[in-house]
Amino acid sequence: MTTTCLVVMGVSGVGKSTIAKRLADRLGWSMAEGDEYHSEANIDKMEMGVPLTDQDRLPWLRDIRDWIGEQDAEGVNTVVTCSALKRSYRDMLREAPARVFFVHLSASPELIASRLSARTGHFMPPRLLDSQFRDLEPLGADEAGMTVDVADLPDHITEKVIEDLRRSGAASA
Numbered sequence: 594m595t596t597t598c599l600v601v602m603g604v605s606g607v608g609k610s611t612i613a614k615r616l617a618d619r620l621g622w623s624m625a626e627g628d629e630y631h632s633e634a635n636i637d638k639m640e641m642g643v644p645l646t647d648q649d650r651l652p653w654l655r656d657i658r659d660w661i662g663e664q665d666a667e668g669v670n671t672v673v674t675c676s677a678l679k680r681s682y683r684d685m686l687r688e689a690p691a692r693v694f695f696v697h698l699s700a701s702p703e704l705i706a707s708r709l710s711a712r713t714g715h716f717m718p719p720r721l722l723d724s725q726f727r728d729l730e731p732l733g734a735d736e737a738g739m740t741v742d743v744a745d746l747p748d749h750i751t752e753k754v755i756e757d758l759r760r761s762g763a764a765s766a
Contacts, residue, residue, distance in 0.1 A: 596665045598691040599758075600738075602677035603698035604725040606705045608743050608750075609674040612698060615751040617672040623664055627675035630656040644724035647681070654685045661689035678728040683736065694761070695738030696754055702726055704744060737761075 599622075601613040610626060617624035630653050635645055657675050664671045670691075677683045677695065687693045706722060732738045739757050741750055 596668060596670045596691045598661045598664070598671045598673060598686075598689065598693050599696055599754075600677055600683070600686055600693060601672060601674050601696045601698065602683075603700075603743075604676065604678070604705055604722060604729060606722070607698040607700055608747065609676075609698060611747050612696070612743075612750055612754070613672045613674045615747060616696075616754060619751060619755060620670065620672070622670040622672050625657070625660055625671065625673045627653075627657055627673055630660070644728075647679075650682065651685075654682055658686050658689045661686065661691050661693065665689060665691040676725065678725060678730065680730050680733060680736075683732075693737065694758070695732055695736060697732050697738060697740040698743045698750075699731075699740050700743045 599616060601609045601616065603609055613624055616622070632652065635649050635653060638645060638649065654675075657673060661671060661673065675686065677686060683695060702722065732740060739754070741753060743750060
């Protein structure tokens with residue numbers, strides 16, 4: 594039986610980790626933090642304020658895709674955080690054998706900038722936000738997923754996602 598993987602995506606500071614953790618807890622699914630799959634070289638680049646290239650991201654995306662596949666082989670439904678900014682990145686994640694469903698967390702650049710300026714202990718500096726918005730390709734109509742505005746409270750966002758997953762059949766939560 595094919596499992597489901599929710600990829601909680603969006604630019605840095607949009608709340609991927611917060612919402613992914615809540616979804617994993619509510620659904621009882623396994624969770625991975627995509628940032629933990631970045632190489633030290635990628636983290637160093639981001640800390641220096643240098644945007645990652647597609648080439649920089651390829652091994653990271655492959656590692657996340659492979660984790661999804663490993664969990665699927667074990668019959669485990671999953672939630673993973675991953676910016677998945679471009680369609681080509683999402684295409685790579687969809688190569689995993691699980692049914693991959695994207696939850697695009699969306700917000701205005703102003704809201705995200707205010708969140709990033711208040712955040713501590715993360716390697717992604719606020720000055721890279723513009724490059725992320727430039728790279729962001731919204732979900733296409735043919736991509737399994739949903740877009741959610743994160744201006745609402747995390748509990749409300751989580752409930753909305755779970756309701757939509759139930760309606761779409763992506764989760765029997």
